[in-house]
Amino acid sequence: MKTKQLIRILKKVPETHLRLFSLAHKVIGEGGTVDPNKVAFNYKEIKEAIDEAKAYSGDTKEAVQCLKQMDRFSP
């Protein structure tokens, strides 16, 4: 696979905002680490955000796998 091809493919990947990143800011305590009480308070929202992140992570892995295969079989 040529660099130009890879860039063209990556440009087509839509931008994604995972809720987990913004939620992570909400659950940080004063010490700079995750505050379990804040996590408990936002439990439902966090669970959904984690599921979303896990699904995104799985899709990304699949995409990377496809790119690797393309790379292997491209001239």
Add this chain to the structure above:
Amino acid sequence: MPEADGPLLALGNKLSSLGLPSLSVLIAQISDTEGYVDFLNIVHAFLPEREQEILHESTPAAQVARFASYFEDRYFPLEPHLRDGDIESYEEVTSFIPVIVAGMSWEDYEAIPSDYRPASQLMTYLVADPFEEGTDVALAEACEEYVPKSLLERVAENRLEPQEAHRLLDGTRYEALAKWASRIHSDTGNFFLDTDYEMLMSDMPPDWDIETVNALTREWQQADAFENTLSKFFEWLEGDLPGRFGELVNFILEKKANERKATRRTKSLPVGVTRRD
């Protein structure tokens, strides 16, 4: 172009070098906050200079694997699945110290005739059965592969308890047999050698504190030295199994005979008289 030097690999390396936040670590931090904090504390307490390197790994499993690898270099071995990155949560390393124990369980003892090296089978035949379960037949059959039956028959009635083995053999070139007797009776006084997995889980497994880790590190060094002594003796014995086993049996029987003679002589003396030799 193959992946080994292609643009995909270059992109991967570039992204890794930027230290981007890892999604799986972030998920672990939020969904298993307590486990993550405990892990941070353990890393900080035992490998402070490696903290950044360990936490820079992209997944909890990789962080634990790197921690286990560095920890083993300095202290003592941990369960191998940690180093292989085969964990599902931080709890697998934080809830207690996942030590590797080598105590002789009943199952281990039963496996000696089939799974252990010839020298350890023969040495086990010289020692009293710690479980008194009568596995002698399988053991004797295994030993017959290496030494004459007549030699084994001389031993059958003279198998040694650990205390007796130490009395007869400590300070001699056959001292390792006494160590082996203690080893299979789980009576070495060493945590790693006397504890099997059932005992580990039924007693309180060791906690992550400085004193425990330091004590276990010392115990591990002793266990390692103990096992090395045994290994060397196994190798020596396997250099000429029938000849050296015969030499060992003769030495033990002679010592026992001398002890019996000495006891008879002491008993035959008049009351109040002690022999000067």
